[in-house]
Amino acid sequence: xxxxxxxxxxxxxxxxxxLNQYAFWEKAFSKEECEEIIKxxxxxxxxxGKTGNNKNxxxxxxxxxxxxxxxxxxxxxxxRLTDITINLNNRFFKFDIFSFNEGLQFxxxxxxxxxxGKHIDRGYDFAIRKLSLSVQLTDPEEYEGGELQLHVENEPxxxxxxxxxxxxxxxxxxxxxxxxxxxxxxxxxxxxTGKQFK
Numbered sequence: 028x029x030x031x032x033x034x035x036x037x038x039x040x041x042x043x044x045x046l047n048q049y050a051f052w053e054k055a056f057s058k059e060e061c062e063e064i065i066k067x068x069x070x071x072x073x074x075x076g077k078t079g080n081n082k083n084x085x086x087x088x089x090x091x092x093x094x095x096x097x098x099x100x101x102x103x104x105x106x107r108l109t110d111i112t113i114n115l116n117n118r119f120f121k122f123d124i125f126s127f128n129e130g131l132q133f134x135x136x137x138x139x140x141x142x143x144g145k146h147i148d149r150g151y152d153f154a155i156r157k158l159s160l161s162v163q164l165t166d167p168e169e170y171e172g173g174e175l176q177l178h179v180e181n182e183p184x185x186x187x188x189x190x191x192x193x194x195x196x197x198x199x200x201x202x203x204x205x206x207x208x209x210x211x212x213x214x215x216x217x218x219x220t221g222k223q224f225k
Contacts, residue, residue: 047119055193061164068133087144095131122157124221132216142206148198156198158219166190170210
């Protein structure tokens with residue numbers, strides 16, 4: 028009797044997907060370094076954070092921000108973030124990247140309800156953001172809520188909150204910062220740009 032040929036596979040992949048959902052680096056900055064960044068971030072003119080369409084929409088986003096650059100006595104921090112980002116990208120994402128061309132954003136969330144609702148860090152006719160990073164600057168014992176959550180599965184992935192921890196993830200990932208219900212949370216956020224995805 029002739030055996031029927033199985034036709035379960037219609038194609039054969041040459042490569043498998045090695046793109047991770049996120050990566051992290053513990054103790055990217057020490058407690059003292061985190062406090063120095065907070066001091067510099069708060070010394071600049073804090074302004075209400077806006078959404079991707081450059082609007083004040085407090086039901087989606089409620090936080091105050093300032094913009095930080097290497098000449099804010101932060102060249103050491105940019106160097107550290109560069110080295111860590113290159114390391115993690117080579118190991119977990121393998122994107123073609125080249126700069127932090129928007130500087131870094133210091134973000135201050137205060138109780139009882141500062142937050143940033145679900146969003147992605149990309150937009151049409153905008154800088155080509157490939158990787159997003161977030162550094163926890165505040166000791167988690169000093170606030171409640173304010174969780175960075177990535178929405179890549181049925182249940183959100185809750186990121187580490189230890190002071191100085193860096194989280195890195197693709198900028199097209201849906202994510203949010205839940206409301207801070209007690210104290211205040213400070214973070215350092217940046218976007219790594221590159222050539223158009225192909």
